[in-house]
Amino acid sequence: MIPHRQAAPGVEPIGPPIIVTGWLGWIRQTFFNTPLNTIITLTCLLFLWRVLPPFYDWAFAAALWEGDAKACRQPGTGACWAFVIEKLRFALFGFYPADLHWRPLAMMLVFIAMIGASGYQRFWRRELFYGWVVALVAMYVLMAGGVFGLARIETRQWGGLPLTMALAIIGLVAAFPIGILLALGRRSRMPVIRMMCVVYIECIRGVPLITILFMSAIMFPLLLPEGVQIDKLLRAQVALILFAAAYIAETVRGGLQAIPRGQFEAAQSLGLGYWRMMAKVILPQALKIVIPPLVNTFIGFFKDTTLVIIIGLFDFLTAIRSALTDPAWLGFHVEAYVFAASVYFLFCFSMSRYSLWLEGHLSPERRR
């Protein structure tokens, strides 16, 4: 038997060491290891305690899901989701005729299906390109009508989420090739072409999108011959395309610069011409590198489509704002904006998650 150890007189025995393993040890190590960290933890907890329960009360516990504005205005009532539900159709489809709402809905479904299909690398072939062409035509026919016995709907009546989606997706699809051409032009050895591309890119990137939208809405009609008129929506769409192209060009240029010179030389020594070299050797590598910034550009562009509100187009955000002017439902701004924000968030957040996934998926060499 081990004899009980006696501490020397006048010496306090040291306590056992603080636990650093197990969940208790982890909590202590992560949240309370220094006085500063303890203060940070307590402040965060206090903040959460002050914010989360009231928010839960407002958004769920005391929220009203059905009823009218009067019920919503009762003291003690939280968020008035009844307003959002009441106005949902209007927010989604704007002034599109109510009995034809299935058409924009079908258009959005086609759109989402195409986006979903494009997300998988398995579908990345030439057929996908044709698929997109067909889908874009189908989407346009669904929205505009005029053939196959579908009633014709003027673009003035288009609105809501389908309009936002159309502006964003057509903008990106059209801007992408232009952007690539501009990026190639900026790296070209022909001085005039390079200069023109630089001037274009810098001019567009140097001014706010609003200026370009104003140009399309107000100045551009002045530049056309008398009697020629171009649809306002189309003008805004072209403005968005020209805007996005400059940003895509800069992103792609970053990728082109990252390709080592040897790749160009190797492609040339195989006898490939300029376009073949770019299409088969350089661009596939360059575009892979720029996927994350490119998706950021896409997200920014999707958010920027909200600016068409300023030239009076009826996109999703405009629809929500005009729902707010209904005299029967005045004053539910916060609910409306929270709802709009969550819709935009859903789209943008899934795009950014997808880019993270794709980045890992396309670079098996970097996976561990």
Next chain:
Amino acid sequence: MAGLAHPKTAPSAGLDWIPRVWNNRLVRTTLYQAVLFGGVIWMFAYFTGNAVENMARLGITSGYGFLDRPANLPIGEGIIAYTPADSYGRAILVGLLNTFKVTIIGCVLVTILGVTLGIMRLSPNPLLSGLVQTYIEVIRNTPLLLQLFFWYVIVRQLPAPRQAFNPLDGVFISNRGVQIPWLEADAGLWWIASALGLAILGSLAYRRMAMARQARTGEFTPVLPLALVLLLVLPALAAWLFSVPIIPTIPELKGFNFVGGTSLTPEFTALLTGLTMYTIAFVAEIVRSGVQSVAHGQWEAARSLGLRDRRILRLIILPQALRVIVPPMTSTYLNYAKNSSLAVAIGYPDLVSVVNTTMNQTGQSVETIAILMAVYLSISLSISAFMNWYNRRIALTER
């Protein structure tokens, strides 16, 4: 292919120069460029011709003469005096100064708050970094315009002046905007401002001397105390010498509104809050990626030299991280200046808003848009020139 197989049989009646010339790189590139350039010039000429014709038809005189005409457009706020009887030129200047005001104040705020947020994001405490990350994701994935509308509604829904929030003495937050204390001074303010400038220059010179001394002798000279003394004493001295009356005015509630101090209008408050809250999320991410780009070994090496965490951050990590941080920060400032144009949507009289009204009133859309573009291009170019200069200064000096 048959033609290629028998090149000799092709008629050589003076036409064989065609492929030779066509395949000459110089000829071909010149041709391409000439065609493209000509096309662009033609397009410009075509549009200009149409514009001249259309303006003549609509009875709009082209040119910038309208800038001298009285504007008759009310502007809610401005730094310089303005009445609706003033000219369009002055109205646009008021708008431009308003844009500058929100951009300059915003860029300072964004730098301070964004860097703080970025450091919080890097905290080893998962609670804090998680909170910050949630904030960043929410902000970055919703449109700025929506956020501005949201902030404007929030500011509008604040209590009336009588029930205003009063977080600090002399600061009132109500639906009339934000009231803060202010210094009231006349032209003598310039003396104080120049004294302050002198104090800043003096402090910088002293810092240089102190650093040179440390490089020579290894002795550390504290700079901060003397700099603080200079910064406080010199302006006070100037105020006393030239007997500039500085009257601090503190806002107080009289009747239904505030008297004294200075006020930030609801529009300005909403715009500044919205833009700042939006941009700091981007700055925080830039700072995070910059700090994380510094290899971990740098931390370990500095710790093994016995430096403390705060000094490591300031002396070792930040100088290296700055090289990664500065280029994207440039575009963030640029974006801030450009995003301030969204003010038009919530009624803050910035440049775009004033120019837009001018355009609607006069019909001079080509000229006004040219002004807009020129102004924003020069803002963009000067910000990037400044940041490029700064970037060169902190760039790695390699042997």
